[in-house]
Amino acid sequence: xxxxxxxxxxxxxxxNVITRxxxxxxEAEDIVQETFVRVYQHRKSFDFQHCFSTWLYTxxxxxxxxxxxxxxxxxxxxxFDLKGNEAEIAVEMEIPTNLPQVLKRAIENLPEKYxxxxxxxxxxxxxxxxxxxxxxxxxxxxxxxVNRARALLREKLKPRMEEYNAMSKxxxxxxxxx
Amino acid sequence: MQCRKVRSFLSAxxxxxxxxxxxxxxSAHLEQCPECRREEAGFRDVFGALSKLPDAxxxxxxxxxxxxxxxxxxxxxxxxxxxxxKQAPAIGMRRMVPVVATFCLMLxxxxxGGIERLLVPDDGGYMVAQQDMGSGNMDDSYLxxxxxxxxxxxxxxxxxxxFDRQVARANRVRGYMNQLASSNTFADxxxxxxxxxxxxxxxxxxxxATTYRPxxxxxxxxxxxxxxxxxxxxxx
Numbered sequence: 001x002x003x004x005x006x007x008x009x010x011x012x013x014x015x016n017v018i019t020r021x022x023x024x025x026x027e028a029e030d031i032v033q034e035t036f037v038r039v040y041q042h043r044k045s046f047d048f049q050h051c052f053s054t055w056l057y058t059x060x061x062x063x064x065x066x067x068x069x070x071x072x073x074x075x076x077x078x079x080f081d082l083k084g085n086e087a088e089i090a091v092e093m094e095i096p097t098n099l100p101q102v103l104k105r106a107i108e109n110l111p112e113k114y115x116x117x118x119x120x121x122x123x124x125x126x127x128x129x130x131x132x133x134x135x136x137x138x139x140x141x142x143x144x145x146v147n148r149a150r151a152l153l154r155e156k157l158k159p160r161m162e163e164y165n166a167m168s169k170x171x172x173x174x175x176x177x178x
Numbered sequence: 179m180q181c182r183k184v185r186s187f188l189s190a191x192x193x194x195x196x197x198x199x200x201x202x203x204x205s206a207h208l209e210q211c212p213e214c215r216r217e218e219a220g221f222r223d224v225f226g227a228l229s230k231l232p233d234a235x236x237x238x239x240x241x242x243x244x245x246x247x248x249x250x251x252x253x254x255x256x257x258x259x260x261x262x263x264k265q266a267p268a269i270g271m272r273r274m275v276p277v278v279a280t281f282c283l284m285l286x287x288x289x290x291g292g293i294e295r296l297l298v299p300d301d302g303g304y305m306v307a308q309q310d311m312g313s314g315n316m317d318d319s320y321l322x323x324x325x326x327x328x329x330x331x332x333x334x335x336x337x338x339x340x341f342d343r344q345v346a347r348a349n350r351v352r353g354y355m356n357q358l359a360s361s362n363t364f365a366d367x368x369x370x371x372x373x374x375x376x377x378x379x380x381x382x383x384x385x386x387a388t389t390y391r392p393x394x395x396x397x398x399x400x401x402x403x404x405x406x407x408x409x410x411x412x413x414x
Contacts, residue, residue: 007244012233019234029237033244040248103227122193122228150189154220157227 007036010053013124014060020107020119021064031067035060057126057134061116068112099160106156110149117142118149181207184214192221351400354407358396 014035018028038059039046046055110118120131121142128146132139184207190196191204208215287293399408 003248004241004245007241011236011240015234015236025235028234029240033240033247036244037247037251040251099227100231103224103231122225123231147186147189150221150224154189154217154224157224158220 003040006039006052010056011036013053014056017057017119017124018060018064020104020123021061021112021115022067023108027067028064031060031063034063038063051130051133053126054130054133057120057124057130058136061134065112102160103153103157106153109156110152114145114149114152117145118153121146122150181211181214184208184211185217188214188218189221192218192225347405350405351398354398354400358398358409 011032014032015028018031019025022028022031035056039056046052107115107118116135117131120126120134121128126134128139128142131146132142135142184204187196187200187204191201194201196204208218395411397410399410400406401408
């Protein structure tokens with residue numbers, strides 16, 4: 001299979017995974033590029049007995065994890081934090097309003113191990129076995145992590161969800177609320 | 179089935195991951211338990227929202243940039259040693275030639291005893307007795323150092339020297355000196371000197387007592403071989 005085809009087939013999926021882990025779009029894109037470059041570099045050492053996508057996801061996740069670790073090491077201080085000018089911060093920060101945004105923010109804020117399992121399983125729809133291989137953990141652990149992540153998300157989304165459901169029923173809302 | 183147990187399966191249930199028997203069990207419980215139903219609805223909402231989650235945006239030139247990077251990678255791979263032109267070594271043989279030549283010259287200089295020649299000045303006054311140079315013995319030549327044969331020193335150092343001879347010679351020389359001093363030699367040339375424009379008081383007619391005689395210095399050399407006397411006159 002030509003390399004270009006591989007890229008076209010997997011780039012969107014990888015991008016989805018990495019963007020959920022790393023908020024910045026440019027950085028996520030860099031990581032996806034780096035993943036493909038690594039694949040190219042090590043194309044000769046790949047064992048075709050294994051699943052290609054597993055390999056790809058493993059590389060991408062390792063890179064993303066490295067990036068996150070690097071970020072932890074260099075903590076950036078926001079100048080607004082130092083000023084303590086809360087009014088400006090409120091303007092700067094986009095407060096999520098619609099449901100996908102709320103969900104996105106909630107996923108970003110999940111603990112890393114739950115987050116990875118959840119993204120691979122529920123966003124990428126990989127089978128549990130493959131998630132276990134990618135993350136290099138037992139199948140049972142994957143299942144419990146995914147379950148835990150779903151529960152956490154539901155807890156976080158519950159208030160918003162009720163609000164959203166009420167909003168979506170639109171006509172039933174009193175005019176004063178709009 | 180207890181609510182707590184059911185709830186651990188709820189997410190998988192709403193996702194449709196459960197096997198048939200389990201699924202039926204859970205749905206039977208849900209029909210009776212409104213609390214669990216609400217929980218289940220929460221999961222359903224989450225999955226619903228997830229399905230509406232938009233794909234991450236990829237920039238348009240993603241493929242181009244990636245292919246450029248791959249091309250770079252390819253170039254780097256092919257740029258192996260065999261393909262590269264041979265690089266000149268940092269220290270080439272040609273550059274070492276003068277260094278090696280200098281070193282050889284220095285070595286030759288040391289081996290031929292150049293340093294000793296420098297350290298012991300060959301001023302003719304002293305000469306190191308050269309004995310046993312090739313045998314590798316320790317150099318004790320300083321014990322046998324002798325004055326070199328020079329004209330002035332060898333007079334005294336010669337084995338024919340004796341005191342009486344020396345005194346006799348000194349007397350002889352003194353005799354010559356007295357002879358020279360008592361002779362009229364000094365006055366002879368006074369007129370000649372005056373004609374040379376020198377101040378000669380005798381010309382004023384004040385008599386010989388007041389005559390100023392410029393004093394010549396006569397250096398007398400005595401040849402050691404035959405005691406011949408040589409005089410050199412100089413006027414100051």
